[in-house]
Structures are given as structure tokens and as C-alpha cells.
Amino acid sequence: MSQKNLHRLFNPRHIAVIGASAQPGKIGNTLLKNLAAAGFSGTLLPVNPKYSTINGLTCLPSVSDLEMGVDLAIIATPINSVVDIVSECVERKVGSAIIVSTGGKEVGEEGREIENTILQVARRGHLRIVGPNCMGIIRPGVHLNASFATEMPELGNMAFVSQSGAICSAILDLALKEHIGFSHFVSIGSMLDVNMGDMIDFLGNDPQVKSILLYMESLSNFRKFMSAARSVSRIKPIIVLKSGRSAAGARASSSHTGAMAGEDAVYDAAFKRAGIVRVDTIEELFDCAELMAKQPLPRGSRLAILTNSGGPGVMATDTLAHFGHEPAILDTATIHDLDTFLPSFWSRSNPIDILGDATPERFGKALEICLGSKNIDGILVILTPQVMTKPIAVAKMVVTAIKGHRHPIFACWMGGKAIWQSLQILNSAGIPTYETPERAVRAFLYMVEYSRGLELLLEIPPKRIPFMAFDQAKAQKLITAIPTGGVASEMDSNAILAAYGFPVMSTKVATTEAKAIDIARELGYPLVMKLSSPDITYKTDVGGVQLDLRCDTDVSEAYSHIMASANRHQPDARLAGVMIQPYVARPDYEILLGARRDANFGPIILFGMGGIYTEVLHDRALGLPPMNRLLARRLMQETKAFTLLQGYRNRPNADLEQLEEMITRLSQLLIDFPEIAELDMNPVLIKDGNAIVANSRILISPVRVASPLHLVIAPYPDEDESHIISTGGRRILVRPVKPEDAHLIVDLFNVLSPKTIYHRFFGHIKELQPEMLVRFTQIDYDREVALVAMDEDADTDTILGVARIIGDADGKTGEFAVLVGDAWQGEGIGAKLLGNCLKVAEKQGFKTVFGIALQENRGMSALGRKLGFEIQHSSNAGEYELTIQLGGNQTVSND
Structure with missing residues (x-):
């Protein structure tokens, strides 16, 4: 739904108060009085069939009597009446509504059904809704108090958004006492429609807002929230106070990873990835925001x-x-x-x-x-x-x-x-x-x-990206064979990991003591023997692991001990025999690498101290896929284990690049297979710098969405890659931009002529600043399309051109730009690139794409006509605008 209607919500000229009252103490009376007392200069329209006038204002009997196009309706009637009122608002083309009514989903299923019906009706008319169950909104800068809070705070440059009305009241009282000012004060309520992601996008584009403060109890539309926060936090601070840090909110789990990746820890990881600062108290929220704003x-x-x-x-x-x-x-x-x-x-x-x-x-x-x-x-x-x-x-x-x-x-x-x-x-x-x-x-x-x-x-990933191969088909076959809700055998888990390039310990299964001895002789001593059972997760707890076996006698005794111990501790467990592996004596380090599927944020990657002390030491860090090497290194740096892995006393350092690669491989595995609910690699043994997975476990469970919709951050879209031939016969790979392309973008810029630079950037610049490089290469694939043309015949990676469409917060309108190096102009590369961008944008739901070019840039006008753009003079002298409508019967052509 359109951000334009949010503008009508926060900058209304005509406000209807539905359920207005002349009776003091009623919410409908308080709302009307507050609007007038704040000095609102627009038109106030009370609506209530019981009155002909209220406070000197003509009172309309029903919403149907409103003039068309009222900006904001404040609804203060019982929740059971709101569906019909919203329907009438849609008919009268009201732009936005604040529903202060209670009795929605917070009271149970009946209220939830009412809210769902309200939303369905509102969407038919693009009516934006704040609430229900909220106080309303306040904007001191435009003298708007569309709430039942009786006092107006001072004007400032902080925007505050809260899910809790009680917190709003407390903070307003504090703000008045401490002379804290706000640009926006929003009680967002149940977030039936307008949610935290919408607010971050809207406030991020308001130049009067210098910092954004959020009080949060829960989230809706997690992917939109992450997309908005990652975009806005680059330009202004977002500070959040989220309730629910206690361990009581963590979900039960059957693995090390799940036990260590509680719900609140996942929020921490998500906030960190988005560049959000999390505070612990209301006091810190304002202390921090004031300092950042000033x-x-x-x-x-x-x-x-x-x-x-x-x-x-x-x-x-x-x-x-x-x-x-x-x-x-x-x-x-x-x-x-x-x-x-x-x-x-x-x-x-x-x-x-x-x-x-x-x-x-x-x-x-x-x-x-x-x-x-x-x-x-x-x-x-x-x-x-x-x-x-x-x-x-x-x-x-x-x-x-x-x-x-x-x-x-x-x-x-x-x-x-x-x-x-x-x-x-x-x-x-x-x-x-x-x-x-x-x-x-x-x-x-x-x-x-x-x-x-x-x-x-704003950090730029390293240039070197070793190619990583994945056998997705093999992993798919293995995962499909695992019963839904079942745990893969360790042999199958190892095989899945091996298909994705993980270094996995050689493992064989023995179902008898004699077979165990035969395998031991084949592998060679020393060895490790571990219980194989689909019903026992923690083998060590039941005496199911025997180390440093050096002869046939050791193997025989270990087999007998493991079976007897497992039967004693868990008599009804299914025992599938034992697994035998080479024994790594005195590894330098043991780490844990794992994942868990969070109900809200999707797959979560965990890295930390491994072995039997995993949950005792609780040294771990969480991250969200997709991850590249730079993000993998940061994940490791958040743990105390990272200090050890760099080498400690007489122990050699671990191969950190190998660990980065393992984390990125795990990220890709989780992207490709949403059905992975939990995954443990514990321990990952590190000896003489090299890592090897000694033990693994994968839990499979059903999912509601296909990849990549199970992620809260859009991954690299492989499906947008294509191969083309330029008019000069050059073989070109067209693919989405990656963060690691920064160095190649610099190489392209360095071969551009001053004229090409001027046409692209509308000015003369000598170099691309780091902030620009990050903006050009770290793409939110949910709201931007960016493609590069790579020369497939070149000896080294070479970008010939770049095209992009930067979308607005709604993802409906986008502005394009295209650039081709001087040496490759005239080969139709720009048209191919932009044409492919338009196809991707159309697939993502864009409706309108436009661009601005200098009048002297004749090449751009020719390219625009070739692709079907409408070309008009711009309101700015010396410029023209190119516009194309997507969707419907419009077909994008780049022939």
C-alpha cells in the first residue's frame, strides 16, 4: 500500500472524528478537544447521529455524509461497529484512519476475526490504518494531536513509535518534565496495517527526523522491517527498546544450537545486522537518542x-x-x-x-x-x-x-x-x-x-572470492528421503554437509562387534567409537562415546560398553550400532557451527565454543543468512573463541579463511533448504589450523514457504543471471550486483571518460567515495534491481556496464540509471542491461520506472526510445525525463 497515504495520515488537512461526543470524559470528546486545543488549522468534522453540533462544530450523522477525500478518520466507536465504518470510509475515499477502539486480537479469536475483516475492507480502498487499540498520533510541528493524550510535547527532531499505550503515557509525562521534544509521537497499537517497517520507511524519508525511537513488544512482517531498517539506519540512528529479554521467552529445542539461540538472542542478532542500537531501559532510550540527535x-x-x-x-x-x-x-x-x-x-x-x-x-x-x-x-x-x-x-x-x-x-x-x-x-x-x-x-x-x-x-568485503561448488541435487535427494519431522542419521547428515563442501570426518557404521573390528582394521588406529541412535541426541550423556581406541581389544570393549550403557540409560531407544571415525588426538580447538529455524526470522546461524562445554561456557554469536565472508568474519569476532582461534600461547592459529568459507557454505545450505529446522556441527575439530566436522545432526520439519521467502533478508537472486551477446559479438554474463563487486566498480569508474562521468553523475567527480561504493554494491534485492555486465572472454573479472532501478518504499515506483564504459559503448550493452532490469522489476511488482538525463546526453534518449520509454522535458532546465509503465499489457523489449 502507498506511502502517499501515510503522508495524509501525518499531514492531514481534513479530519473526521467518528464517535465524537459532547459528553466530557468520553474518548470521542477528548479527541475532538485535543485536536482543537493543539491549534489544528485544518477542517474538523465530528460524526455522530446523536448530535447536530459539538463544541460549535456541525456534527454529521454518518460517515456517508462526509465530503469525498477526507485525509484522516479517527474512529472511537466499539470494535463491532468498525467494519461498517471502515467500509463507508473506503466508499468516501478517506485516506487514512486511526482506530483507538479496543477488543481486537488482544481479546481472542473473535477479535482477531474482526481485525482481519477490517483489513480486507480497508485494502480495497488503500485506506491506511494505525491501530486498533492505540492512543493515536501527535505531531507538534503541525499542531496535530490526534490522540487522547491531553498534553502536547515540545517540538524536537526525535520520532517515537510505541506498541504500548501505557508506555506512551509514561514517556509523554517524562518528556514534559524533561523538556524532551518530538517530531512524531506514534502509538501504533496492534499494527493491523501500519507496522514498524512502514514507520521506519516513512520517518527515514522525513528530513525533520534525526533519530527514530521504537518501543517494541513484537513484530509483524519481519522481512519488511529488516529491509526498512537496513536502509534507514545508514542515514539516521534507530534505537529500540524491546521488552521480553527473559529466558522464559526462549523456545524449547532438542539441539545445542536451539538451546543457545533463544528468541531474544535472535532479536539481538537481527538488530545488529540491521544497524539498530538496542537499549535496556526507557531512560537509556532517551539519553541515547538525545545525544545522537544533537x-x-x-x-x-x-x-x-x-x-x-x-x-x-x-x-x-x-x-x-x-x-x-x-x-x-x-x-x-x-x-x-x-x-x-x-x-x-x-x-x-x-x-x-x-x-x-x-x-x-x-x-x-x-x-x-x-x-x-x-x-x-x-x-x-x-x-x-x-x-x-x-x-x-x-x-x-x-x-x-x-x-x-x-x-x-x-x-x-x-x-x-x-x-x-x-x-x-x-x-x-x-x-x-x-x-x-x-x-x-x-x-x-x-x-x-x-x-x-x-x-x-559501510565496510567493503575483500576482493578475492574463491569459487564454491555445491551439489544441490545430491543434498536434495538425501533431505527428501528423511521423514518429515525426523532426524537424519549422522551418516546422512555428514553426506548432506559433504555435498555442500564441508570437510567431514570419514565415518563408517558397524552393527556388530565383529564388523566394528573389521572397520577398525580398515581405517587404522587410533579411532573414536560413537553410538548410532535416532532417539539419543547427546551421546556423551549416556556413555555413548569412546575415544582413543588403539587395538582390536579396545574396539571390542568399547562396543560392549556403549551398547550396555545406552540400554541402561534409555532402554526403549532404537540402537542402530556404532559409528567409527579416526581419532584426532588433542585438537587445538573445538567449535560449534550450527543453525536453527526461528518462527519469525527464519534460519539463524550459530558459531561458538564447541565440545562438551558448549552450553556451560555459552560463548556464541548468532547471524542471519545470507552471509558472505565479511559477515562470517564479524560473526566469529563476536565470540571469545575468536581470540583463541587467532593463536594462543603454544597453540597455532586456526585457518580463519576456512572457517569463513564454512559459515558461508552453511548460509547457502540454509538458503537452499528451508526444511532444515535444526543443524549441529559439534564439535568441529581444529588441528594444526585445519577444521573438520567430527559430529553432525540435522532435523527436518515442514515449512510453509519456498526458498527464498523463508528468509528475512533477500539473498542473491541466481535466477536473474543470464547470458547475452553484444552487437560486437562479445559474450557477456549479466548478473545481479554483489557486495564483493566494489573493487570491480572502481576499475570500471577508472576507465570512464570525463564526459561519461558527467552524464551519469550530473557533475565531475574524481573518485568513488566508500559510501558511494557501498550504496552501489550492497543491494537490498527486495527493493532494488542492480545488474552488471561481465565480459566472459576477459582474462580477469571485468565489469563492462551497470544498470539499476532503485525502488521507493512501496516497491511500485523506481528510478533507473545505466552506465557503460567508453570502450564498450555502441555494442547495445546498455540497452540489454536496462532491458533485463525492467524485466526483473516487472516480476517484482514495479509499476512505473523513470529516469532523468541531461539534454546533451543523446545516447540516453536513443536508448529510452528503443526500450519504449516516454520522453518529456523535465521541470529542471537542461534535463529530460524518461518514463515507462510496467505490468498489464506493457511488454519490455531489449531487442
């Missing part, structure tokens, strides 16, 4: 603590240490400069204690020196009122000192009435203030976390 991002975590009291400085330092950070180390030059004017007994370290008799001038000069240091990424100024302290003068000095600097500066003025005026001065200058050092430092570290996350989002 101050530039830090380059790192090196914080200088400038204080006139030692105690608060220590408190700030302790908070840094608690979260694994240290204060910035002062360089010799900085200490020397401070020595020139500070008393001889100042701290001469960070925290910089400039002593209790510090004057405003001493504060200002010390701050200026810190601002000039290259070893400092942010500055916390702490003031405690003392006999000689002048809080107002110090505040003014701080405001003066920071002008022209790009360090994040924030303040902790400790005290009450004595510091109130100075806080006003700091806040008016855009300097966030905090009541305690701990809150200030925690807000800064969240800012560092966002900055680091943004840095990771």
Missing part, C-alpha cells in the same frame, strides 16, 4: 572526562570499564599543554580533574586543549557545585569553546536548583545533559555502538 558521531570510544571533582570522574571511569572500555590516554603534548595553566597537583591523567576551585576560564581552556587532541573521540564535562563554582558561567564557557569543533560533547551537571539555569543554556546550545556520570557514559557508548555498526554496514 551531537556528531564519534570516531571511536576514546572518551575524555573533564571534571572539577574526582569522585564523579571515577564513577564515569568505572562505567567505561564495566562495558569493556578505558578512558582516552592523554598524549604527552596534551599533558604538557594542561600543565601550563592547571595547578601542579591536577590529576595529570584521564579523568582530567581540574580541581574544585576551577574557574569558568579553567574549564574553557582545558576543554579547548582536549578538543585539539587527536587521541580523543568525545568529551564528557562533569560539574559539581562547589563553593567557588559558577555553573552558569561554566556553561557559557563550554558553549563558546565547542564552536567549530566536531567532537561529540556532552555534560553531567550534578545537583538541583543551583544548576537549573546552566542546564537550560547547555541544552539550548545542543549539548545533551545528564544527571549522573553513569547515564552520560552509557549514552556515549551506545553512540559508539551505532557508529561502529554504521562503519560495519
Whole structure:
């Protein structure tokens, strides 16, 4: 549904209040009064058959009496009446609605059915709905209080969206007390229609919004949420407070991976992948958002603590240490400069204690020196009122000192009435203030976390990508043979993994003691013997593993012991014999690599410490497929095991590139087979740097959707690859853009003529900045089409041209761009590329594609006419616009 109707929701000119009342205390009365009291300048239309006028406004008897095209209807009637009201709204072409009514899905199946009917009716008329069961929306900047909250918060640049009306009330009260301002304040309720993904897209495109705050209890449309968040978090911070961190919310599971990948941990992984900062309290939500909205991002975590009291400085330092950070180390030059004017007994370290008799001038000069240091990424100024302290003068000095600097500066003025005026001065200058050092430092570290996350989002993967082969057909045959809801035998699990290129331990099965001895002699000693049973997951727990078998006698005794022990611990378990493998003596490391299918986020990859201590040490990290080598390396870096894997004391380092490859292979396996519910490779043994899977387990269960719809992040679309021949006879592979193409895009840019660069970028640029490269190569395949033309006859990978269609948040309209290197122009490559892009866009549901070109770019107009674009003069002088409609009877041709 269209984002344009969301614009009507938040910028209405005509509002109907359905269920308006003249009776004080009724919600319909409060809504109408709040709209008027906020100073709404548009038209208010109360609707209720019981009244002819309310508060001096003419009251209409029914929705059918409304004029056509009302922007917003606020519905405050019993839920049972809402279906008919929404139907009438659709007939009158109302653009949006806020349903404050309760009694929907939160009360049970009957309410859920009512909500479903409301949604079906609304979709027929593209009516956007906020709610039900919500407070409404507030926009101070346009004097809109379309809610039953009686007071309007101040204007600010933070947008707040909450699922909980109670949380909204509490936060509004806090905001009024603390003078916190908002651009948008949205109680989203049950999210029948408008959801968190819609709001992120809408707010992300609003220049008045500098940061987005979310209070979340659950999500709907997880894929849309991830797509929107990954797009918007690159340009403005998204901070979320999600309830439900407790272990009680985790799902039961039968594997190590499932037990360690609880629901809340999956949300953490998803937020991290999307570049979202997660906080733990309402207090942190606003502390963090205020700092991000007012101050530039830090380059790192090196914080200088400038204080006139030692105690608060220590408190700030302790908070840094608690979260694994240290204060910035002062360089010799900085200490020397401070020595020139500070008393001889100042701290001469960070925290910089400039002593209790510090004057405003001493504060200002010390701050200026810190601002000039290259070893400092942010500055916390702490003031405690003392006999000689002048809080107002110090505040003014701080405001003066920071002008022209790009360090994040924030303040902790400790005290009450004595510091109130100075806080006003700091806040008016855009300097966030905090009541305690701990809150200030925690807000800064969240800012560092966002900055680091943004840095990771903009990181370019390594150029080298070794080809990885997969035998999908073999894996498919093996998986199909596994009963639905069943566990693959370890032999089958190993075979599936081997089909996808995993290094799997050679394993043979023996069903008798004699057969075990024969296999042992064939493999050679030493060996490992493990129980084979479809009913026993944890073999070690039942004495089902015997190590370091060195002779026939050892094998005979081990077989007898395993069978007897299994029968004793689990008498009704099916015993299929034993598995025999080579024994890896004293491996350097043991890791776990696994996956679990989450009901909401789809497959989740887990990496961590393996072996028998997996769940005891609980050292693990979670990631979402699709994953490339860069994401695989980041996943490993989140664990303590990563430090060991780089080599520890006399142990050699693991082959980290091999582990990256194993993670990316697992990602592809999960992409190809949604029916994999759980997968364990535990342990993966690492000896002399090399990894080998010693034990594996795969659980298969039914799925509702086919690949790739089971993923919350769209994977690389292999189906969009094609082979073409240029008019010059050149063999070309057309394929979607990959993140690893960044280096090849640079190579293409470096051979472009200044004229071609000017035509493509509408200006002269000398190089592609990292941010541009990331934008060009890290594609959200759900909302963008981007294809490259690769020369199949070249000795090295060479991109000849690029075409893309960047979609809006609805995925209905997109803007195209196309670029071909000068040496290959005139061979029809641009037309082939853009033609293929249009076909993919049409398949994805795009309706309109347009582009802007300079009038002097005659080649683009010729290409446009060839593909069927309509060409018109643009409203901007010197430009023309090309437009094509997709779908219906329109056929895209690139012949």
C-alpha cells in the first residue's frame, strides 16, 4: 500500500472524528478537544447521529455524509461497529484512519476475526490504518494531536513509535518534565496495517527526523522491517527498546544450537545486522537518542572526562570499564599543554580533574586543549557545585569553546536548583545533559555502538572470492528421503554437509562387534567409537562415546560398553550400532557451527565454543543468512573463541579463511533448504589450523514457504543471471550486483571518460567515495534491481556496464540509471542491461520506472526510445525525463 497515504495520515488537512461526543470524559470528546486545543488549522468534522453540533462544530450523522477525500478518520466507536465504518470510509475515499477502539486480537479469536475483516475492507480502498487499540498520533510541528493524550510535547527532531499505550503515557509525562521534544509521537497499537517497517520507511524519508525511537513488544512482517531498517539506519540512528529479554521467552529445542539461540538472542542478532542500537531501559532510550540527535558521531570510544571533582570522574571511569572500555590516554603534548595553566597537583591523567576551585576560564581552556587532541573521540564535562563554582558561567564557557569543533560533547551537571539555569543554556546550545556520570557514559557508548555498526554496514568485503561448488541435487535427494519431522542419521547428515563442501570426518557404521573390528582394521588406529541412535541426541550423556581406541581389544570393549550403557540409560531407544571415525588426538580447538529455524526470522546461524562445554561456557554469536565472508568474519569476532582461534600461547592459529568459507557454505545450505529446522556441527575439530566436522545432526520439519521467502533478508537472486551477446559479438554474463563487486566498480569508474562521468553523475567527480561504493554494491534485492555486465572472454573479472532501478518504499515506483564504459559503448550493452532490469522489476511488482538525463546526453534518449520509454522535458532546465509503465499489457523489449 502507498506511502502517499501515510503522508495524509501525518499531514492531514481534513479530519473526521467518528464517535465524537459532547459528553466530557468520553474518548470521542477528548479527541475532538485535543485536536482543537493543539491549534489544528485544518477542517474538523465530528460524526455522530446523536448530535447536530459539538463544541460549535456541525456534527454529521454518518460517515456517508462526509465530503469525498477526507485525509484522516479517527474512529472511537466499539470494535463491532468498525467494519461498517471502515467500509463507508473506503466508499468516501478517506485516506487514512486511526482506530483507538479496543477488543481486537488482544481479546481472542473473535477479535482477531474482526481485525482481519477490517483489513480486507480497508485494502480495497488503500485506506491506511494505525491501530486498533492505540492512543493515536501527535505531531507538534503541525499542531496535530490526534490522540487522547491531553498534553502536547515540545517540538524536537526525535520520532517515537510505541506498541504500548501505557508506555506512551509514561514517556509523554517524562518528556514534559524533561523538556524532551518530538517530531512524531506514534502509538501504533496492534499494527493491523501500519507496522514498524512502514514507520521506519516513512520517518527515514522525513528530513525533520534525526533519530527514530521504537518501543517494541513484537513484530509483524519481519522481512519488511529488516529491509526498512537496513536502509534507514545508514542515514539516521534507530534505537529500540524491546521488552521480553527473559529466558522464559526462549523456545524449547532438542539441539545445542536451539538451546543457545533463544528468541531474544535472535532479536539481538537481527538488530545488529540491521544497524539498530538496542537499549535496556526507557531512560537509556532517551539519553541515547538525545545525544545522537544533537551531537556528531564519534570516531571511536576514546572518551575524555573533564571534571572539577574526582569522585564523579571515577564513577564515569568505572562505567567505561564495566562495558569493556578505558578512558582516552592523554598524549604527552596534551599533558604538557594542561600543565601550563592547571595547578601542579591536577590529576595529570584521564579523568582530567581540574580541581574544585576551577574557574569558568579553567574549564574553557582545558576543554579547548582536549578538543585539539587527536587521541580523543568525545568529551564528557562533569560539574559539581562547589563553593567557588559558577555553573552558569561554566556553561557559557563550554558553549563558546565547542564552536567549530566536531567532537561529540556532552555534560553531567550534578545537583538541583543551583544548576537549573546552566542546564537550560547547555541544552539550548545542543549539548545533551545528564544527571549522573553513569547515564552520560552509557549514552556515549551506545553512540559508539551505532557508529561502529554504521562503519560495519559501510565496510567493503575483500576482493578475492574463491569459487564454491555445491551439489544441490545430491543434498536434495538425501533431505527428501528423511521423514518429515525426523532426524537424519549422522551418516546422512555428514553426506548432506559433504555435498555442500564441508570437510567431514570419514565415518563408517558397524552393527556388530565383529564388523566394528573389521572397520577398525580398515581405517587404522587410533579411532573414536560413537553410538548410532535416532532417539539419543547427546551421546556423551549416556556413555555413548569412546575415544582413543588403539587395538582390536579396545574396539571390542568399547562396543560392549556403549551398547550396555545406552540400554541402561534409555532402554526403549532404537540402537542402530556404532559409528567409527579416526581419532584426532588433542585438537587445538573445538567449535560449534550450527543453525536453527526461528518462527519469525527464519534460519539463524550459530558459531561458538564447541565440545562438551558448549552450553556451560555459552560463548556464541548468532547471524542471519545470507552471509558472505565479511559477515562470517564479524560473526566469529563476536565470540571469545575468536581470540583463541587467532593463536594462543603454544597453540597455532586456526585457518580463519576456512572457517569463513564454512559459515558461508552453511548460509547457502540454509538458503537452499528451508526444511532444515535444526543443524549441529559439534564439535568441529581444529588441528594444526585445519577444521573438520567430527559430529553432525540435522532435523527436518515442514515449512510453509519456498526458498527464498523463508528468509528475512533477500539473498542473491541466481535466477536473474543470464547470458547475452553484444552487437560486437562479445559474450557477456549479466548478473545481479554483489557486495564483493566494489573493487570491480572502481576499475570500471577508472576507465570512464570525463564526459561519461558527467552524464551519469550530473557533475565531475574524481573518485568513488566508500559510501558511494557501498550504496552501489550492497543491494537490498527486495527493493532494488542492480545488474552488471561481465565480459566472459576477459582474462580477469571485468565489469563492462551497470544498470539499476532503485525502488521507493512501496516497491511500485523506481528510478533507473545505466552506465557503460567508453570502450564498450555502441555494442547495445546498455540497452540489454536496462532491458533485463525492467524485466526483473516487472516480476517484482514495479509499476512505473523513470529516469532523468541531461539534454546533451543523446545516447540516453536513443536508448529510452528503443526500450519504449516516454520522453518529456523535465521541470529542471537542461534535463529530460524518461518514463515507462510496467505490468498489464506493457511488454519490455531489449531487442
